[in-house]
Amino acid sequence: MRKVWDIHGGVHPPESKTQSNHCAIASIELAEELVLPLSQHIGAPSTAVVTVGDRVLKGQLIAEAQGLISAPIHASTSGTVTAIEQRPIAHPSGMTADCIVLKPDGLEEWIEIDACNDYKALEKTEILAKIRGAGISGMGGAGFPAAVKLNPRPNQKITTLILNGTECEPYITADDMLMREHANEIIAGALLLAHLLDNPSEILVGIEDNKPEAIATMQAAAENTAVEIVVFPTKYPSGGEKQLIEIVTGKQVPSGALPASIGIVVQNVGSAFAAWRAVRFGEPLISRVTTVVGESLALQRNIEVPLGTPIQHILQQHGWQQENAARLIIGGPMMGYTVESPLVPVVKTTNCILAPSRQEVPEQPPAQPCIRCGMCAEACPASLLPQQLFWFAQSENYEKLREHDLFDCIECGACSYVCPSNIPLVQYYRASKSEIRIIDADKQKSDRARVRFEARKARIEQAEAEKEAKRVARKIAAEQAKRLADEKKALAGPQGTATTTSSELADKASTAAKPTDVDPATELAKLERALSSAQSRQERATASLTDMQREDPDNTARIESLQARLKQAQLKVNEAEQKLGSFKAAQNSVVATETIIKQKLTSSPLEQLQKSVDTIGKRLTTARQKLAEAEAAGTPTVEALRQGVAKLQQKLDTSERELVEAKAATSTASEVATEVNSDHNKTLSAADIAIEKAKAKAAAQANMSDTEKRAAQLTSLQSRLTKARERLAKAEAENNENIDAFRIGVEKLEVKLAEAKEDVKEKA
Amino acid sequence: MIELFTEQPIISALIALGGLAAVFGAVLGFAAIKFKVEGDPLVEQIDELLPQTQCGQCGYPGCRPYAQAIVDGDPINKCPPGGHTTIAALANLLDVEAPALDEEHGEESEVKKVAYIREDECIGCTKCIQACPVDAILGAAKQMHTVIVSECTGCDLCVEPCPVDCIDMLPIETGIAGWKWDMPAPAHIIASDKIPHSADASTTKQEDAA
Numbered sequence: 023m024r025k026v027w028d029i030h031g032g033v034h035p036p037e038s039k040t041q042s043n044h045c046a047i048a049s050i051e052l053a054e055e056l057v058l059p060l061s062q063h064i065g066a067p068s069t070a071v072v073t074v075g076d077r078v079l080k081g082q083l084i085a086e087a088q089g090l091i092s093a094p095i096h097a098s099t100s101g102t103v104t105a106i107e108q109r110p111i112a113h114p115s116g117m118t119a120d121c122i123v124l125k126p127d128g129l130e131e132w133i134e135i136d137a138c139n140d141y142k143a144l145e146k147t148e149i150l151a152k153i154r155g156a157g158i159s160g161m162g163g164a165g166f167p168a169a170v171k172l173n174p175r176p177n178q179k180i181t182t183l184i185l186n187g188t189e190c191e192p193y194i195t196a197d198d199m200l201m202r203e204h205a206n207e208i209i210a211g212a213l214l215l216a217h218l219l220d221n222p223s224e225i226l227v228g229i230e231d232n233k234p235e236a237i238a239t240m241q242a243a244a245e246n247t248a249v250e251i252v253v254f255p256t257k258y259p260s261g262g263e264k265q266l267i268e269i270v271t272g273k274q275v276p277s278g279a280l281p282a283s284i285g286i287v288v289q290n291v292g293s294a295f296a297a298w299r300a301v302r303f304g305e306p307l308i309s310r311v312t313t314v315v316g317e318s319l320a321l322q323r324n325i326e327v328p329l330g331t332p333i334q335h336i337l338q339q340h341g342w343q344q345e346n347a348a349r350l351i352i353g354g355p356m357m358g359y360t361v362e363s364p365l366v367p368v369v370k371t372t373n374c375i376l377a378p379s380r381q382e383v384p385e386q387p388p389a390q391p392c393i394r395c396g397m398c399a400e401a402c403p404a405s406l407l408p409q410q411l412f413w414f415a416q417s418e419n420y421e422k423l424r425e426h427d428l429f430d431c432i433e434c435g436a437c438s439y440v441c442p443s444n445i446p447l448v449q450y451y452r453a454s455k456s457e458i459r460i461i462d463a464d465k466q467k468s469d470r471a472r473v474r475f476e477a478r479k480a481r482i483e484q485a486e487a488e489k490e491a492k493r494v495a496r497k498i499a500a501e502q503a504k505r506l507a508d509e510k511k512a513l514a515g516p517q518g519t520a521t522t523t524s525s526e527l528a529d530k531a532s533t534a535a536k537p538t539d540v541d542p543a544t545e546l547a548k549l550e551r552a553l554s555s556a557q558s559r560q561e562r563a564t565a566s567l568t569d570m571q572r573e574d575p576d577n578t579a580r581i582e583s584l585q586a587r588l589k590q591a592q593l594k595v596n597e598a599e600q601k602l603g604s605f606k607a608a609q610n611s612v613v614a615t616e617t618i619i620k621q622k623l624t625s626s627p628l629e630q631l632q633k634s635v636d637t638i639g640k641r642l643t644t645a646r647q648k649l650a651e652a653e654a655a656g657t658p659t660v661e662a663l664r665q666g667v668a669k670l671q672q673k674l675d676t677s678e679r680e681l682v683e684a685k686a687a688t689s690t691a692s693e694v695a696t697e698v699n700s701d702h703n704k705t706l707s708a709a710d711i712a713i714e715k716a717k718a719k720a721a722a723q724a725n726m727s728d729t730e731k732r733a734a735q736l737t738s739l740q741s742r743l744t745k746a747r748e749r750l751a752k753a754e755a756e757n758n759e760n761i762d763a764f765r766i767g768v769e770k771l772e773v774k775l776a777e778a779k780e781d782v783k784e785k786a
Numbered sequence: 787m788i789e790l791f792t793e794q795p796i797i798s799a800l801i802a803l804g805g806l807a808a809v810f811g812a813v814l815g816f817a818a819i820k821f822k823v824e825g826d827p828l829v830e831q832i833d834e835l836l837p838q839t840q841c842g843q844c845g846y847p848g849c850r851p852y853a854q855a856i857v858d859g860d861p862i863n864k865c866p867p868g869g870h871t872t873i874a875a876l877a878n879l880l881d882v883e884a885p886a887l888d889e890e891h892g893e894e895s896e897v898k899k900v901a902y903i904r905e906d907e908c909i910g911c912t913k914c915i916q917a918c919p920v921d922a923i924l925g926a927a928k929q930m931h932t933v934i935v936s937e938c939t940g941c942d943l944c945v946e947p948c949p950v951d952c953i954d955m956l957p958i959e960t961g962i963a964g965w966k967w968d969m970p971a972p973a974h975i976i977a978s979d980k981i982p983h984s985a986d987a988s989t990t991k992q993e994d995a996a
Contacts, residue, residue: 061962115965389970415969449970456966468838471939474920475840475848 024226026254027272029265031403033258033436035192035356037232041322042315043195047203048325050339056098056124056330058084059111062369063159064166065091070122076103079133081306084122087154093167093370094157096306097124098328100131112333112352112366114359121367124330135304146218149301153218156300157307157370161292162186162197162261163353165371168293172218174282180219181285184270185212185227185294187236188261191354194374196311197291199324201229201236204295205243211294212249214301219287225249227291228270232256258356259434263288265403277430292373312368314340316377318347327368333375334364348383351376355383356435390443398437398447404430408437408447415450420458428454513582549605553598560591607634631681638677642670732782739778743771829853835875839867840919841941843892848919856880863887867940869894897957900938901945905930907952914944914953 061067068085078084078097085095104125108118141149154169174180185208189197201208208227216225225248229237241251252270259265264275267286275281281288289297292310299305308329315322320341327336333350344364351358352366353374368375398408407426414422428451437447567584649663750764791798832853839849844864846852856862862876863885870887877884887894903914903923910928922938925931933944935958945953958964 111962113962113965114967115962117962117965119962446970449967452967453969460964460966464837467936468836468939470937471838471840471920472833472849474922474937475838478919478921479848 024250024252024270025272026252027269029257029260029268029403030405031401031436032260033401033439034256035258035439037256038192038315039195039198039232042193042313042324043198045323047199047311048323050325050327050331050336052099052126052128052328053331053335054125055104055332056101056126056328057109057111057332057365057367058095058098058122058124058330059109059367059369060085060095060120060122061111062095062165062329062371063093064164065089065093067120068092068095070106070120072103072106072122074103074105077101077127078103078124079131081135081308082133083155083306084124087157087167091167091170093159094155094306095122096157096308098308098330099124099126100129101126110361110363110366112361112369112372114361116362137303138301141214141301142217149214149218152301152304153297156296156305158293158296158300159307159370160290161296161310161370161373162290163357163371163373165369168289168297171282171287171289172215174219174287178282179285180222180282180287182224182226182271182287183212183216183219183222184266184286184288185225185291186261186263186266186288187227187229187233187240187291188266189233190230190256190258190261191356191358191374192258193315193376194313194354195315196313196324196373198233198236199313200295200311201233201240201291205236205239207298208240208291208295209243209247209249210302211296211298213247214298215287215289215294216248221248222285222287224271226252226270228252228254228260228266230254230256230260259403259432259436262403262432262434264432277427307370310368310370310372312336312372313374314377315374316347316351317379317382318343318377329369330367332365332367333361336368336375337364337377342377346379347377348380349378351378351383356439357433386446387444389445392443392445395442397440397442401436401440403434403436404432406431408451411454412445412447412450415454418454418457420454420461423454423458428458431455545605546602549598549602553595553602556591556594556598560588560595563588563591603631603634631677635674635677635681638670638674642667642674645670732778736775736778736782739771739775743768743775746771826854826857828857831879832856832876835868835872835879836865837868837872837939839939839941841867841939841943842919843867843941845891861885861888864891866892866894899940899942899955899957900935901933901940901942902935902954902956903931903933904952904954905932907950909950911949913947913949917943917947919943 060070066088068087070085072078072084078101080097080100082097083094084097084103087094101124103122105123107121107123109121109123110116111119111121113119138144138152150169150173153172154167158168160166160168160171187197187201187208189195212225212227216222227240227244227249229240229251231237231253237251237253244251254260254269260269263281266288267281267284268274271286273284273286275284275286296307296310300307309326310329311324311326313324314336319337320343322340325336333352349360350362350364351374352361352372353359353376355376355378358374358376392409392412394409396409398412399406402408404427406428410426411423411428411431414420414426415428431451433448433452435448438445438449441447563584567581567588570581570584645663645667649660649667652660652663746764746768750761750768753761753764829850830853833850836849836853842848843866844852844855846855852860852864856876862880862882863873865872866887870884873887874884901914901923908925908930910925910930912925912927912931914931915923915925919941920937920939922934923931923944924934933953940955942955945955
């Protein structure tokens with residue numbers, strides 16, 4: 023015999039179970055209309071998948087689950103969907119909710135269902151899908167979808183499975199009768215659930231000792247299985263999930279936690295039975311066993327009733343004397359709630375319909391002040407302080423209510439039952455709980471609103487800051503552009519400076535041209551070296567500039583710097599040449615005057631050379647003439663004259679060679695100079711970039727092959743044509759007066775394009 | 787030294803007390819600098835209690851500015867959306883008497899409302915989007931706008947800017963999910979406390995008995 027523990031508190035109200043458990047589970051006539059609420063479980067309501075007028079078969083899915091914590095709904099019988107509308111449902115509020123209304127055709131025509139002889143051959147996920155698909159939710163009263171509980175988190179190892187057959191609430195005998203009549207199936211269901219939970223080490227069925235028949239049949243069925251029947255003394259509310267766990271295992275579930283956190287799963291025996299039917303026979307949950315009891319009824323018993331059957335129909339089948347009935351209670355007298363309308367339907371959680379007479383449930387006497395007797399605290403199975411909770415509930419002190427663990431209250435009603443002042447304590451707790459839930463929801467919403475408000479504020483501020491930053495950036499850019507333009511204007515003067523430098527140079531040259539006391543031969547060699555190095559520098563500068571222009575025509579800054587370099591090199595070359603020329607001139611004409619030098623300097627080095635060649639030539643001819651005369655006269659100076667002519671000839675030869683060299687050098691230099699000058703002028707204008715681009719394009723075209731050129735031409739023509747067409751369309755839309763001009767332009771372009779195309783074809 | 791103290795008890799007492807005062811003063815001064823709290827935590831606490839509708843009915847541009855104003859001495863009864871619950875909570879926090887709501891700023895509405903846009907009338911002007919303090923309106927220029935009901939705080943700031951007047955403030959439908967249990971009605975033990983007709987009934991009974 024297993025040790026059982028006791029729970030704190032609890033009460034012993036009259037059991038009143040014998041009037042309904044004397045006969046077997048019966049069935050009643052089908053109602054004329056079945057009303058199936060879309061929300062029969064805890065969690066999100068399901069969504070209808072049938073429309074009005076559809077014919078449905080028994081067991082057909084009519085509403086599917088929405089989200090994880092939800093359950094599908096099936097047709098309880100075959101028939102026609104006559105409406106999907108708001109109907110009163112079994113809820114303490116007496117409110118209406120969306121329901122599918124089904125008119126049975128009486129044929130009880132089943133939809134095709136697939137039975138399964140050996141569930142162990144199936145994957146666990148498949149079994150779970152079957153249980154979920156059958157719409158099984160807790161049958162004990164709360165209606166938590168069963169499949170969710172049977173799929174614990176991977177880190178939660180379930181060590182104990184408990185089936186709840188306690189049924190501690192007075193009057194209700196539905197589970198009792200189910201255990202008596204379907205013990206084998208419940209045990210099979212227990213084993214099935216255990217299989218799903220990786221075979222917990224303990225499989226227990228907890229039953230109160232006031233159900234000896236059920237205990238006997240269950241024990242017989244559980245023989246030679248892993249299932250153990252645990253019998254414990256009757257006390258209300260042993261059937262509460264946490265209470266049952268404490269009774270059969272001695273463990274307490276922490277406040278606010280689920281039983282799975284301590285490795286325990288609890289299912290109602292009815293849920294186990296339904297799960298077994300769903301997996302073994304493929305039957306969805308479409309009916310349940312309900313206790314129909316109360317002194318206003320002629321017949322009190324348990325019935326298996328299709329879900330959706332209106333309570334009025336059931337009561338009429340049991341000889342309901344409405345005039346004698348105090349009220350209608352769904353559930354038991356302790357935890358049940360009164361419903362206003364007898365039209366509400368039986369749902370998955372309806373375990374009892376209590377229709378008591380006035381004598382059976384007398385009016386609650388008026389509440390009197392709390393006398394702080396403490397009986398409620400002794401009765402509370404959750405070890406709370408009901409009198410304190412009552413106090414805080416009255417003063418709406420929700421903070422204190424929370425601190426006193428109001429949410430651990432299971433609303434069993436034991437405190438109200440024992441209260442000598444007849445205070446409806448549970449009603450206070452329920453009201454406070456819903457008030458706190460609303461406050462929490464409001465708080466959550468206001469927090470979200472605050473987050474959104476602050477995010478919006480931040481976004482607007484950021485946008486403002488960005489705008490401001492952009493404005494400042496634009497201002498700076500404008501200033502920079504202005505400065506750049508000024509700089510360019512300043513740069514525009516290099517020609518002027520060049521002239522000044524050349525005049526300076528002329529002065530310098532003139533001074534240099536004056537006879538110096540340096541050795542003429544070394545001076546000449548030095549000057550020649552300087553000239554050649556200046557020339558090579560100039561060449562390099564030209565080369566890099568042309569490279570730059572070809573490769574990166576847009577990089578104006580770099581090109582400008584290169585151009586400046588070239589200019590410098592050029593100036594150097596000029597300088598060197600001038601120096602050399604002047605030096606030579608100084609050497610050559612001893613009598614050269616400053617004016618001549620200046621004249622020479624103003625002329626180009628080429629001209630200078632040419633001139634020197636000319637003068638040498640002239641001198642040579644005169645010398646030859648003199649020599650011929652002297653020879654003819656036979657003067658003694660002939661020898662000297664001949665030497666002079668030879669020397670002059672030599673000079674002329676070197677001069678001529680120099681002239682040829684200088685010509686070659688100056689021709690490239692002048693070309694470059696003109697190019698550079700023109701380039702420089704262009705950078706000053708705004709059109710510069712466009713021209714540069716055009717140049718680059720031209721250069722690129724020069725590099726392109728013939729076919730590429732034509733292809734490029736073709737594409738540009740096409741783009742022009744499309745643009746022209748757009749313009750035409752716009753003009754047409756606006757009824758522009760230039761429409762004809764546009765049209766002609768388009769036609770011309772079309773002709774051109776066609777020509778170009780033909781050209782391409784021919785060439786190809 | 788000790789003799790001096792024993793002979794001059796008043797001076798020694800003064801020295802001792804003065805020394806202690808100096809030491810504790812130094813400790814307190816150090817703590818005041820070292821553990822200085824940035825910002826005003828009271829503003830945060832008040833802002834937590836305000837309903838965050840950001841409606842501006844209090845005269846401040848949002849709940850936080852009003853929280854700041856309360857700290858600066860503004861009355862706590864200027865928040866109609868919060869109503870008496872918020873006033874009570876604020877009074878509790880600030881330890882003052884809870885005043886009645888200042889009707890000047892609006893009345894506390896019994897039912898919560900949210901904005902709805904009659905979508906076929908919307909011209910897509912985006913004026914309401916700009917007005918919404920919590921970004922609960924979705925839409926774009928020349929496109930239909932709609933209110934994200936779950937995010938709407940019911941501040942009705944969007945109603946006024948609408949040029950075609952297509953925004954309605956409609957009460958939120960609570961449904962079964964929003965239903966709550968009522969507090970039990972207070973009991974009437976004494977016959978004269980009872981509501982009139984039942985009081986009549988009891989008097990007749992008494993008369994009958996008599």
